Amino acid sequence: MALDSKIPAGPLGEKWTKHKGEIPLVSPANKRLIDVIVVGTGLAGSSAAASLAEMGYNVKAFCFQDSPRRAHSIAAQGGINAAKNYQNDGDSVYRLFYDTIKGGDYRSREANVHRLAEVSRNIIDQCVAQGVPFARDYGGLLDNRSFGGVQVSRTFYAKGQTGQQLLLGAYSALNRQIAKGRVKMYARHEMQELVVVDGKARGIIAKNLVTGEFERHSAHAVLLCTGGYGNVFFLSTNAMGSNVTAAWKAHRKGAYMANPCFTQIHPTCIPVSGENQSKLTLMSESLRNDGRIWVPAKKEDAEAIRAGKLHPNDIAEENRDYYLERRYPAFGNLVPRDVASRAAKERCDAGYGVNKTGEAVYLDFAAAIMRYGEEEAHVKGVNNPSEAEIKALGERVVEAKYGNLFQMYEKITASNPYKEPMKIYPAVHYTMGGLWVDYNLMTTIPGCFALGEANFSDHGANRLGASALMQGLADGYFVAPYTVGEFLSKDIRTGKISTDSPEFEAAEQAVRERTEKFINNNGTKTVDHFHKRLGKIMWNEVGMARNEKGLKQAIADIQALREEFYADVRVLGSANGMNPELDKAGRVADLIELGELMAKDALERNESCGGHFREEYQSEEGEALRDDENFAFVSAWEFTGVPAEAKLHKEELTFENVELKTRSYK
Amino acid sequence: MDLTLKIWRQAGPEAKGEMKTYPISGVEEDMSFLEMLDFLNEQLIEQGIEPVVFDHDCREGICGMCSLFINGEAHGPGRKITTCQLHMREFKSGDTIYIEPFRAKAFPIIKDLMVDRSAFDRIQRAGGFISVNTSGNTIDANAIPVPKENADKAFDAATCIGCGACVATCKNSSAMLFASAKISQFSLLPQGQPEAKERVLNMVHQMDLEGFGNCTNTGACEVECPKGISLENIARMNRDYLFASLSSNK
């Protein structure tokens, strides 16, 4: 099938308005005859379900948590971007568009990104109207902060809990529709299969996780708002339940997966402390404004630190290697995420890591504390302050800025970041790749749409901070509710979709068989055992730096792991009733297949761009070498039975409004 | 470290539950409490014993999914933390740890340590929203300034994670702290005013229907709340409720 991105003709700034105006409307009377399934209740899903219900469609919404409010979006910390230009610092829709295209290393679609920038402003208006308590200044107006990779202050925030507040806003809109009976909510339900009838997505098989029952749900369209798949690495900053199952089932039924290897590895996370760790915790990007990143310059010192014989505070200034400042004098500690992450790995691989595992670097606030302390002493008119006084004053300033993060760090590590440097290391955080969608956010299966982190659409090969929340709400509130009209307007005479068809029967049967297989397998190893092994393969070979040999090895290893998994996984209990181990087994099975496809995608992309770094394609100084001539396309993979034999379709990316440039931070 | 775990096991909502004893060794200080339970579950599965079921997701104190009554305290020892933020360094080798589900009539047990808190969702549905459609064509976000003090208080109230520790801690199983947090968020903001009366009446009514108890001002909820939601919210809600009941024509 040829890929048709359906990008409307016309000038960039007019495409969306024109297209939106031309989408056929479904009359209110006819909307009542149309059912829509929304899987997922994060920012993308809650906002889409609420909006579609308001418009008059019959909506069923699903999530696997016990409440829609607990979707993983709740954990987002830093903020949400919008081109409001409230700070009067020259921001504009075009600038947000440009920053996003460039930040994504020129691997995203101009038209989609421009639309995102356009609707970004409505998001803030909408959220404030819903009662989202964004941070405000003393004049009572909305406050902004800056984020990496940009020169304006356009990030709206609610302390370190922006995702929580935005999700609770969308959840309240959803609740309003549930109360009206316009949305039927199915919490603790997991979609385990997509049902395709006559080539169109017409329903899902969902498992009631409490009773273990399989349920058939039909609809005229299915929206997958199921989040990202960072958990393929086992350890990530994602919630424990985040998974790829819904998207992967759609992929197996004909939806192409786009750029699956584009993974964002966030430079500042709390390092792995032991073999039994279950997840990693993010330390917000904002810390890099004041923290300096370093490792010992001498290998002996690093070894002594690892052996517990030396304390970082005892290493003299001249024996520290502030490697980001050394390598990137222009941007220093504020280089983009992908660059900072690779640099940390490079130092640790070379033997300079500073914790037991050798995989950690320092993020040091001592200099900032002294600098702020001196400023404060000056402002407060303290004459000849002692060093201790300066420190105390400085610590107070740092606490006001980052107190909650410092506290979170101390809770987890039991070490006080005011007194000794934080230890940090990169961790998997976000997946730019996802289901391929056209301009209407429809996948290659007619009637199956993908929104939010589940699709690939807006961030190219690297996402800028505070842009995922923006995209989730843009897709859910302002894009999909309109663009589904193009597909649904043809369905006004279809009538209710029956769940008695052979297609529903077959889909349910497939899910049942899989479940039985796990329960009766009587293997010897736990689901987590396999998940951890998958994670290790992915992290080592498909992580921050990739090469041909490693990727080929990864494919072979994952295939072997898949076989072993099916032969030897042990799931206790029964298929009736609550059984989280059983549910986890299904998710891990899909993550294993996805991992194989990610390795394949990374192998085929013979260039380095954004979060995808191929060791063969780097300059002499170790910088990424992008290849626009041969790789300015979206890889869209068609499932053919074995992930490593998926068929590649290319969507060429054309840039009419921006000029492709090499990113340099030197 | 070596520990003795006494854990509530219950096969299903209708089944009879009991405390079971599981010795465990090799627990590390750096493990979180839930990682310790993962570690136990791995061992149980290897021994052919069904793993202990408990709720969790984000594991960083924000989703509100984790629960547990640990040694008689909601979210265990330590203040202003959720169970997923509790670390094993708070315990010492040789300790016996009692782990039970959150108990309240309105939170029926689903299995083992997992309870059904959907009553909270129904309280929110009764009025925890502002009736504005999602067209995006509202007024500009900066059209109505909100005094910083009110905005900050609204934010503080809005940080409730809906975990239910307040209910589990309260001897009356009251949900006042939870409900008042949401009601306060809106009553502190100009956008929440038009529906303020209806909201408080409807949400309080729903709270009663769900079988939560009355508030007798013990204040235990505030102490155990992982987000430090203040009792001030309950006072504000009571004021709003009184005012609404007196003046509402409903």
Ligand SMILES: Cc1cc2nc3c(=O)[nH]c(=O)nc-3n(C[C@H](O)[C@H](O)[C@H](O)COP(=O)(O)OP(=O)(O)OC[C@H]3O[C@@H](n4cnc5c(N)ncnc54)[C@H](O)[C@@H]3O)c2cc1C
């Ligand atoms: C720690 C952290 C901090 C972050 N901070 C920021 C930030 O400051 N700014 C920013 O812009 N972005 C941030 N991000 C990224 C951002 O939070 C996510 O990309 C975004 O919230 C994803 O939203 P979503 O609606 O697409 O999916 P999610 O919020 O992940 O929701 C997925 C939904 O799908 C449901 N689901 C999944 N599979 C199934 C299934 N099979 N059946 C039924 N339901 C299913 C889940 O129950 C859930 O409701 C952060 C991410 C992390 C991990």
Ligand code: SF4
């Ligand atoms: S008020 Fe506190 S204890 Fe109660 S649900 Fe909210 S966060 Fe949990």
Ligand code: FES
């Ligand atoms: S698991 Fe999310 S708050 Fe504990």
